[in-house]
Amino acid sequence: MLMLFLKVLYGTLLKKGEDKNIEEIINIQDSISAPISKSQKLGEISYVLNGETIGKANLIAENDVKKIGVGTFMERLFFSWFNILR
DSSP states (O other): OOOEEEEOOOOOOOOTTGGGGEEEEEEEOSOOOSOBOTTOEEEEEEEEETTEEEEEEEEEESSOBOOOOHHHHHHHHHHHHHHHTO
16 A cells, blocks of 8 residues: 655645635646655645645655566455455
8 A cells, every 4th residue: 555645844824714715736647656666756735725826745655665466466366355255
């Protein structure tokens, strides 16, 4: 399982209740495939208030994701079906 985490470098002061108007825009790369390295940039997230970007952060892989072969895939599929049919 791939975990993502954000590293936010700055903040913005808002008036009371203004946080409800913040739009969150997530952009993830079109093609992400294994292997994925820890700390690899996978996309970014932007926060927009009244048409103005007030914050932006990278979406970073929290851990490595190895590429699996056909044998490993079939093994996982078999055990998944086995557990479902119990």
